[in-house]
Amino acid sequence: MKLTKISVEQAAIPEKGQVFYRDDFIKGFALRVTATGAKSFIIEKRINRKVKRITLGRFGVLTCEQARKEAQKFLGQVASGQDPVSDKKVHHAQGATLGEVFELYLKVRSGLKASTLKDYQRLMNEVLKDWHNRELRDITKDMVQKRHRDYGERSQARANNAMRLLKAIFNFARGQYEDSQGRSLFPENPVDRISHVKAWYRVERRRSLIKRSELPAWFDAVERLRLDMAPTAETIADYLMLLLFTGLRRSEGMNLQWSDVDFAERTLIIRDTKNREPLTLPLSDTLYDLLKKRENLHESSYVFPGSTGGMIIEPRKQLSKVIEWSGVPFTLHDLRRTFITIAESLELSQYAIKHLVNHRMPGDVTAGYIIMDPERLRPAMQSISHAILEAAGRTSESKVATLTAKQPTHYITPK
Secondary structure, three states: OOOOHHHHHHOOOOOOOEEEEEOOOOOOEEEEEEOOOOEEEEEEEEEOOEEEEEEEEEEOOEOHHHHHHHHHHHHHHHHOOOOHHHHHHHHHHHOOEHHHHHHHHHHHOOOOOHHHHHHHHHHHHHOOHHHOOOEHHHOOHHHHHHHHHHHHOOOHHHHHHHHHHHHHHHHHHHHHOEOOOOOEOOOOOOOHHHHHOOOOOOOOOOOOOOOHHHHHHHHHHHHHHHOOOOOOHHHHHHHHHHHHHHOOOHHHHHOOEHHHEEOOOOEEEEOOOOOOOOEEEEOOHHHHHHHHHHHOOOOOOEOOEOOOOOEOOOOHHHHHHHHHHHOOOOOHHHHHHHHHHHHHHOOOOHHHHHHHOOOOOOOOOHHHHOOOOHHHHHHHHHHHHHHHHHHOOOOOHHHOOOOOOOOOOOOOOOO
């Protein structure tokens, strides 16, 4: 058929999918009709041994004659050795903005953890906010170096993290956007300038923790918080104790649900961990008693619910009270460092400690052969729990459980 205004208007609409009505006078020129009733002109042509198709425009926006002229123009470009389809993609890619590439980057990396995604979005909205609509090709090495230096005056760590994210986006674009010859449209990464001039900020890793001498005052303050009349005060007090006696990360404790606690086996499981490997921990006597007490109180699926029944969010107010009452400044991650430091001081097996805090050992071949089930880890967990209580003045030497002959002797060296 010849595509005319009448034939296009009379073209039948399929019940599902799409159907093509091809023009008899220009090979490859056709009308596409979908089940929704949309009618568009398209042109197809084999280019470099592949059939490529582009949409010329919708019927109504383009007349049949206008679409026919566009189809002839396309075929003329192909005849002259061009690839209009690839050229169009290249033109679009060359104009891609940082915001567009970032959104595509997140879409491709759909497996990112929620906390990582949140941090990426914060960096984009804080450090790189005014670059969202800037074309990627217009972001230069000088711009990157200046932004890194300027923001570093506010926060060196955030400046470094923002540039690492920007570097990842450019590396993604290097492989994602190519011309018809397979060459990258973004072969250079402007963030490499920071490495070349050695301008990365040296940010020291936090090494703060609660010292043994500070634990009595800290425990007193947490106990005082438990008696506070403010909503969720007792819940936050128990949450702080959980982090100290397990070394769990803040989000792992916040997301803990009752379905993850097994009182019969005296274990708890963390399903969503940083390294994506589920972690099953044995409950020490202290943890068992704490959770058993909470079991009789809970009205939520979360072990430590917020005031609305969902998971707790950042407990800043309660932390501030504990810090004020105890005189011990600390962060939630300091509790993890305290747990690990006390564990190490007991001369426990390094394999046991690493398994308790879910640290990978990629370079250790032997570690791959060791199966650490909760029962093997229970003596170590119990020893750490007693050491914490002793340091806090909450138990005496006579109450400390000793390892029996049947228990693995490499967990602790008896004193």
